[in-house]
Amino acid sequence: MSSNRELTMSSYVGIGVGLMVIVGIEVVLTYQHLEPRTLLFSLLSLACLEAFVAVLYLMHVKYERPILFWTIFPATLFVLTFLCYLWPDAFRMASMRLLK
Amino acid sequence: MLSDQRSDLKGGDVNVTQSAIPSLGQHEVLMEASPYGIEKKKLGMWVFIVSDACTFGAFLFAYGYMRVGNPVWGTPFGVGSVVNGVVMTAVLLSSSFTMLAAVRASQTGAKPSTKKWLGITMLLGTIFAALHLKEWFSLIGEGWRLFYNPTGGAAQFGATFFSVTGLHLTHVVTGVIALAFIARGYNLGRYDESHVETAGLYWHFVDLVWMFVFPLMYLMNAH
Numbered sequence: 001m002s003s004n005r006e007l008t009m010s011s012y013v014g015i016g017v018g019l020m021v022i023v024g025i026e027v028v029l030t031y032q033h034l035e036p037r038t039l040l041f042s043l044l045s046l047a048c049l050e051a052f053v054a055v056l057y058l059m060h061v062k063y064e065r066p067i068l069f070w071t072i073f074p075a076t077l078f079v080l081t082f083l084c085y086l087w088p089d090a091f092r093m094a095s096m097r098l099l100k
Numbered sequence: 101m102l103s104d105q106r107s108d109l110k111g112g113d114v115n116v117t118q119s120a121i122p123s124l125g126q127h128e129v130l131m132e133a134s135p136y137g138i139e140k141k142k143l144g145m146w147v148f149i150v151s152d153a154c155t156f157g158a159f160l161f162a163y164g165y166m167r168v169g170n171p172v173w174g175t176p177f178g179v180g181s182v183v184n185g186v187v188m189t190a191v192l193l194s195s196s197f198t199m200l201a202a203v204r205a206s207q208t209g210a211k212p213s214t215k216k217w218l219g220i221t222m223l224l225g226t227i228f229a230a231l232h233l234k235e236w237f238s239l240i241g242e243g244w245r246l247f248y249n250p251t252g253g254a255a256q257f258g259a260t261f262f263s264v265t266g267l268h269l270t271h272v273v274t275g276v277i278a279l280a281f282i283a284r285g286y287n288l289g290r291y292d293e294s295h296v297e298t299a300g301l302y303w304h305f306v307d308l309v310w311m312f313v314f315p316l317m318y319l320m321n322a323h
Contacts, residue, residue: 030319043315050311083161093169
C-alpha cells in the first residue's frame with residue numbers, strides 16, 4: 001500500500017494550483033487564433049504534462065515500487081503513441097482541394 | 101496431494117506447522133507475495149485503468165483526426181461555455197483533493213473524517229455532472245444533434261462531442277455511485293482503507309481523463 005506521508009496537504013494544494021495554472025494557459029492559447037494542428041498539439045502537450053503530474057502525485061505512482069511503473073506505463077504509452085500514425089492523413093485531408 | 105505439499109513445506113525454508121496451515125487458507129500458503137507490493141484489488145484497478153486509458157485514447161485520437169482534417173468543423177462554444185468548462189475542471193480537480201483527504205483520513209482510522217471527505221467528493225462529482233448536463237442541454241437547445249450540425253458544417257461534431265463527453269460523464273456518475281457504496285461499507289465496517297484507496301485511484305483517473313477531454317473537446321471548439 002502506498003504512503004501519503006511524502007507530501008503534506010499544503011503541497012497537494014500547490015499541485016492543484018499548478019494544474020489550474022496550466023488550464024489557464026490552455027484557455028489563453030485557445031484565443032490566440034492558432035491553426036487547428038498547432039493548437040491541438042499545444043493543448044495535447046499541456047494535457048500530457050498535467051496527466052504526468054496527476055499520475056505521479058495524485059495516483060501515487062511516485063511512491064509505489066518502480067516495477068509497477070515499468071510494467072504499466074511503457075506498454076500503455078507505446079499503444080497511445082502508435083495511434084499517432086493517424087495524424088499525417090488528417091493533415092493531408094485538411095490541405096486537400098477539389099480539382100476541376 | 102495437498103497434504104503432501106504441506107508436509108514438504110514443514111521440512112523446507114518455510115516453517116509452517118500443520119495446524120497453522122488451515123487457519124491461513126490453502127491458497128495463501130502456496131502463493132508468492134505480489135512483486136508490486138500492492139493489494140490485488142489495487143492491481144486490478146490499475147489494469148482496468150490501463151484498458152480504459154486505451155479506450156479514451158482511441159476515442160480522442162479518432163476525434164482529433166476528424167477535427168484537424170475537417171476545415172468546416174463546428175465551433176459552438178462561446179466564452180460562457182469555456183468559463184463553464186473551467187469551473188467544471190476546478191470542481192473535478194477539487195474533488196481529487198477531497199478524495200486524497202478521504203484516503204488519508206481512512207489510513208489514520210478517522211472514520212467520521214473519511215465519511216465527510218467522501219461525501220464532499222460525491223457532492224463535487226454530482227455538481228460536475230449537473231454542469232455537464234447543463235452544457236449538453238444548451239447545445240441540444242441550439243439544434244446540435246448526434247449527426248446534425250445546425251450551422252451547416254461537418255456533422256461529426258455532435259457524434260464525437262456527445263460520445264466522448266458522455267463516456268466521461270458515465271465514468272463520473274459510476275464513480276459517485278461507487279463512492280456511495282464504499283462510504284456505506286466503510287461506515288458499516290465491511291470495507292477498510294484499502295477499498296477507499298482503490299476507489300480513490302479510479303476517481304483520480306476520471307479527473308486525469310478530463311484533463312484531455314476539456315482542452316480537446318471544449319477549447320478546440322471555441323469560437
